[in-house]
Amino acid sequence: MPGNTAYFGFLEICTPRVGETVVVTSAGGAIGSHVGQIAKIKGCKVIGITGSDEKGKWLVDELGFDHFINYKTTDVDTALTKVAPEGVDCYFDNVGGDLSSIILRHMNAFGRISLCGVISAYNEDIKASTIQRPLISFNLKMEGFVVSRWTDRLNEGIQQNLKWIKEGKLKYRETVYTGFENTFTAFTDLFKGVNIGKAIVKI
Known part of the structure; x- marks a missing residue:
């Protein structure tokens, strides 16, 4: 998304x-x-x-x-x-x-x-x-x-982004929180600007 x-x-x-x-x-x-x-x-x-x-x-x-x-x-x-x-x-x-x-x-x-x-x-x-x-x-x-x-074109975006990633033109970073009990912290940290890139909770 x-x-x-x-x-x-x-x-x-x-x-x-x-x-x-x-x-x-x-x-x-x-x-x-x-x-x-x-x-x-x-x-x-x-x-x-x-x-x-x-x-x-x-x-x-x-x-x-x-x-x-x-x-x-x-x-x-x-x-x-x-x-x-x-x-x-x-x-x-x-x-x-x-x-x-x-x-x-x-x-x-x-x-x-x-x-x-x-x-x-x-x-x-x-x-x-x-x-x-x-x-x-x-x-x-x-x-x-x-x-x-753009639901009818979502695959277009996915494929182009994937191509750029494979070519080294796109990089991404994730801030990972481990454990369901940290879901609330992950959510509130979004509004504090703590995360870099996408915030993810790993359960």
Whole structure:
């Protein structure tokens, strides 16, 4: 599921072109890390936004991301201006909230945004961030999705991802919890940003 979510959600909605700049939030997770690697395969410049330097170094050193921004210790607005002075063409949004509002202000005209998740609001009262102004000003396209909309093409995504893995173009990492009794810990750790890649409970 994460592989197909990244494959279809990024390629079908963001329609990346060679040389474009892509930003991915929750980039250290299973889907975000996958999206960034596909973007590199497609010839894009990739900036991953994550919550720890450990995850960021993994993204850059092992997965080939061009830059990472630790949103917990860095001013994202200033950092994006520095690492993406040419602006952002594609944004794969796993987070929503104020972080997304900042990124939208860096979008280029006719940029594309793929809405995959809204981690920032899962356990909070939902607040509306101001997104309409950049959407209108930059002629942006924003589209949400659930991977099941491509049910008739799921095997396509599986086979392409498998091919990239065998070719060494795609890497993945899992955070494994052992024992059913650790299921709750695995779940709550997701919201603390503890896991790198996919969180799995091994029973």
